[in-house]
Amino acid sequence: MLELKHIEESPNHILEVQGEIDASNSVQLDEAMQEVIRTGTKNILVDCSGLEYISSAGLGVFMSYLEDFKEQGISFKIYGLSEKVFEVFKILGLDQLIPIFTDKDAALAS
Amino acid sequence: MPDYLKLYCQTSELAELRKYLQSRLESSPISDALKLQLILAVEEVCANLIIHSHNCDKSEHIQVLVSQNQKEIVFEIRDQGNAFNILEYNTPEIKEVVGEKRKGGLGIILIKKIMDEIKFSTANGTNICSLVKKI
Numbered sequence: 001m002l003e004l005k006h007i008e009e010s011p012n013h014i015l016e017v018q019g020e021i022d023a024s025n026s027v028q029l030d031e032a033m034q035e036v037i038r039t040g041t042k043n044i045l046v047d048c049s050g051l052e053y054i055s056s057a058g059l060g061v062f063m064s065y066l067e068d069f070k071e072q073g074i075s076f077k078i079y080g081l082s083e084k085v086f087e088v089f090k091i092l093g094l095d096q097l098i099p100i101f102t103d104k105d106a107a108l109a110s
Numbered sequence: 111m112p113d114y115l116k117l118y119c120q121t122s123e124l125a126e127l128r129k130y131l132q133s134r135l136e137s138s139p140i141s142d143a144l145k146l147q148l149i150l151a152v153e154e155v156c157a158n159l160i161i162h163s164h165n166c167d168k169s170e171h172i173q174v175l176v177s178q179n180q181k182e183i184v185f186e187i188r189d190q191g192n193a194f195n196i197l198e199y200n201t202p203e204i205k206e207v208v209g210e211k212r213k214g215g216l217g218i219i220l221i222k223k224i225m226d227e228i229k230f231s232t233a234n235g236t237n238i239c240s241l242v243k244k245i
Contacts, residue, residue: 020125020128022157024125055153063208063216084142092220
């Protein structure tokens with residue numbers, strides 16, 4: 001079960017992710033990311049406080065945009081990961097490639 | 111509890127796989143974080159098989175078995191599709207995956223980093239992928 005919500009808090013766009021992401025629904029995450037990108041925003045945050053599980057299919061979606069974000073000067077941050085899910089990001093070294101914060105305040109303050 | 115899980119080849123079955131593995135690991139003396147990682151590694155193998163070897167044909171299935179003792183947990187994934195031997199695939203560097211903007215390859219990195227041993231064999235048309243985690 002995956003729920004995605006796009007929230008605009010100008011100038012930030014927040015994608016709220018809840019539930020589990022695997023190969024059956026990662027396309028939904030991709031579509032939601034594209035919807036956020038289409039707004040032309042330069043500030044994208046992903047709220048993962050409700051994210052219980054993510055497989056490579058979901059992680060691959062985030063990774064596939066990193067290069068574009070760099071080229072286009074888009075700030076991309078993730079916050080609210082549980083310790084267990086954060087471990088998975090660390091196994092892949094994604095914590096070195098994506099700015100990850102404990103909560104929204106920390107993400108906005110950086 | 112059945113001795114193995116029969117998993118039909120469609121990605122919507124992956125949630126069922128996670129539930130099954132969670133219940134099999136319930137009594138294991140390992141952390142919740144490690145349980146999640148083991149479930150993830152097994153799911154990555156199964157997702158690869160379902161998508162690449164069986165083309166998401168739900169009339170086909172794979173089997174997942176879990177055995178454990180005081181020293182290790184062994185996951186065995188059996189199928190009768192085109193052999194998908196992850197040992198033959200080069201593990202890409204994470205930076206390559208980003209540079210090429212590709213969405214694949216991460217699963218294999220995860221499986222190899224999480225598990226201590228990966229074995230693959232084929233006999234009489236059945237492929238067996240064994241994933242071993244020392245505890």
